[in-house]
Amino acid sequence: MLITHDTRCALDAVVDLVNSAPDDPDDEGGGSPEGLADVAALREFVRNHSISDVGALTERDLAAVRRIRTRFAEVFAAAEAHVAASLLNELVAAAGTTPRLTDHDGYDWHVHYFAPGASVADHLAADCGMALAFFVVAGEQERLRRCEAPDCRRAFIDLSRNRSRRYCDSRTCGNRLHVAAYRARRREAAGQEQEQELQQEQVVQ
């Protein structure tokens, strides 16, 4: 699967977008707050992901971006390719795309999907929608995942060669679990040692 710089940027953006959603407050641990709380937060998101030509951002943009965020979350939650495909078809069609080749800023030729002058929501729906669509095309929709760490469930895209990634970020969730597993093994090993010592003492007696 060819992943160009734009696809990579779009994938990073859509993962960040989905993960900006507030967790269900009924979830264990209370859940995380809304990551796109206001227009300023949206502006920061746009800046962080270098989303170009979206003009001045408004409350309307914020509402539209939150709406497509819900749709993208459904794509990550889709268990079957045909469900993901119809969600992506709707998202991309509603965004009114005009695919065009570009080699801007010294990058190799690649396709931009968003229409000129598209709103930020349409821009994201078109480019992120198409970036995810190629996973369905490649039969690799299973790479769109949710973290398996308890109380996390963040979205991520597994780009590992053998599709073995289970956690959103190995530095936090993966590591956290590794540490927990390590401690459990240590405890177990320490318990066995104590037991052996006890048995040896009994033998000596």
Ligand SMILES: [Zn+2]
């Ligand atoms: Zn580009």
Ligand SMILES: [Zn+2]
């Ligand atoms: Zn995680």
